[in-house]
Amino acid sequence: xxxxxxxxxxxxxxxxxxxxxxxxxxxxxxxxxxxxxxxxxxxxxxxxxxxxxxxxxxxxxxxxxxxxxxxxxxxxxxxxxxxxxxxxxxxxxxxxxxxxxxxxxxxxxxxxxxxxxxxxxxxxxxxxxxxxxxxxxxxxxxxxxxxxxxxxxxxxxxxxxxxxxxxxxxxxxxxxxxxxxxxxxxxxxxxx
Amino acid sequence: xxxxxxxxxxxxxxxxxxxxxxxxxxxxxxxxxxxxxxxxxxxxxxxxxxxxxxxxxxxxxxxxxxxxxxxxxxxxxxxxxxxxxxxxxxxxxxxxxxxxxxxxxxxxxxxxxxxxxxxxxxxxxxxxxxxxxxxxxxxxxxxxxxxxxxxxxxxxxxxxxxxxxxxxxxxxxxxxxxxxxxxxxxxxxxxx
DNA sequence: GAAATAAATTGATCTACATCAAGCGGAAAA
DNA sequence: TTTTCCGCTTGATGTAGATCAATTTATTTC
Numbered sequence: 001x002x003x004x005x006x007x008x009x010x011x012x013x014x015x016x017x018x019x020x021x022x023x024x025x026x027x028x029x030x031x032x033x034x035x036x037x038x039x040x041x042x043x044x045x046x047x048x049x050x051x052x053x054x055x056x057x058x059x060x061x062x063x064x065x066x067x068x069x070x071x072x073x074x075x076x077x078x079x080x081x082x083x084x085x086x087x088x089x090x091x092x093x094x095x096x097x098x099x100x101x102x103x104x105x106x107x108x109x110x111x112x113x114x115x116x117x118x119x120x121x122x123x124x125x126x127x128x129x130x131x132x133x134x135x136x137x138x139x140x141x142x143x144x145x146x147x148x149x150x151x152x153x154x155x156x157x158x159x160x161x162x163x164x165x166x167x168x169x170x171x172x173x174x175x176x177x178x179x180x181x182x183x184x185x186x187x188x189x190x191x192x
Numbered sequence: 193x194x195x196x197x198x199x200x201x202x203x204x205x206x207x208x209x210x211x212x213x214x215x216x217x218x219x220x221x222x223x224x225x226x227x228x229x230x231x232x233x234x235x236x237x238x239x240x241x242x243x244x245x246x247x248x249x250x251x252x253x254x255x256x257x258x259x260x261x262x263x264x265x266x267x268x269x270x271x272x273x274x275x276x277x278x279x280x281x282x283x284x285x286x287x288x289x290x291x292x293x294x295x296x297x298x299x300x301x302x303x304x305x306x307x308x309x310x311x312x313x314x315x316x317x318x319x320x321x322x323x324x325x326x327x328x329x330x331x332x333x334x335x336x337x338x339x340x341x342x343x344x345x346x347x348x349x350x351x352x353x354x355x356x357x358x359x360x361x362x363x364x365x366x367x368x369x370x371x372x373x374x375x376x377x378x379x380x381x382x383x384x
Numbered sequence: 385g386a387a388a389t390a391a392a393t394t395g396a397t398c399t400a401c402a403t404c405a406a407g408c409g410g411a412a413a414a
Numbered sequence: 415t416t417t418t419c420c421g422c423t424t425g426a427t428g429t430a431g432a433t434c435a436a437t438t439t440a441t442t443t444c
């Protein structure tokens with residue numbers, strides 16, 4: 001279960017065996033069944049979570065009870081509510097498993113300890129955050145400037161490797177459109 | 193001109209006089225007239241920019257020539273294209289001055305040097321990036337889940353301190369709606 | 385492998401927002 | 415002062431996407 005994470009690390013940075021062991025020693029392995037929550041609205045998020053297997057989503061539920069997905073994560077991606085973690089405030093978000101999943105968790109304290117003891121690790125983390133920032137900025141641009149069809153085409157191109165693992169209704173939610181609309185867009189595309 | 197930045201630093205972190213001097217010694221002061229570019233599409237962004245006076249915007253221009261504003265910055269905010277900076281690729285974005293502005297620039301090299309020589313500064317930068325990440329994530333949620341009117345009300349509440357300095361058409365662009373629509377929303381609100 | 389449940393499609397209609405176009409008021413230029 | 419421009423408003427109409435509702439097609443579950 002830890003293998004995927006170790007391989008991920010090996011691809012990103014060079015570590016001594018002691019460093020590897022340090023990281024491993026504070027890791028927490030967790031399995032999640034499909035539909036199981038990793039984080040539930042109202043709870044305070046305390047971790048840094050690496051997905052070693054499966055597919056997850058992070059979403060908010062509005063006053064009308066509608067779900068709005070703001071993030072998907074699969075193998076080798078990180079997931080979590082950084083806002084709740086940073087401010088130690090109850091999360092307004094939910095994270096749950098779209099498929100049976102395995103995750104590697106680090107408490108924030110341990111994670112910070114690793115970052116400071118192993119600079120390469122800290123740098124890797126900063127790089128990931130920077131990249132995520134850019135991804136979000138591009139998504140904002142897309143959301144204010146593109147049509148539903150363009151957003152969908154961008155999505156399946158950008159996330160080609162896992163897009164087919166995600167139910168259409170969830171993709172629609174992520175794009176901010178209705179499932180019916182996405183269905184029509186798809187049938188429109190295949191006709192072309 | 194440098195005062196605003198120095199005061200900003202003093203509010204955020206404690207520095208020795210030597211450290212202050214180090215930072216100051218590599219700072220670049222720049223004045224911008226209204227409408228002047230700080231970054232133009234196609235150029236590679238090389239800096240970290242702090243706005244000490246005025247109001248700026250960052251935006252993309254689409255194939256139809258329409259501008260889409262993805263960010264506003266005022267006094268005490270940072271601005272820049274982190275994607276272009278990180279990858280050293282030509283920027284797809286423009287940054288220009290909405291009012292006459294003053295900015296404090298640091299080349300990326302000097303900025304990294306400061307971050308590593310003055311850990312408190314580096315930590316401050318990481319905190320800013322984390323916060324920006326959260327801001328962007330909230331904006332994504334808003335954009336996929338709220339009506340035009342809700343987005344506008346959120347905007348003027350969140351950015352009450354400078355919202356009135358920004359032309360309505362630009363606010364509309366930022367929200368991903370048309371100026372006519374925003375005008376109608378506003379007249380609808382005041383009637384209530 | 386049938387029954388039950390959930391996901392996706394399809395049609396009819398509705399609405400929020402866009403588009404096109406004209407006009408107004410206020411600031412800047414001449 | 416007049417002229418020009420620009421930001422904003424207002425009206426008439428168009429349209430992308432939403433809503434409501436009925437089926438069909440997959441997936442679970444027993």
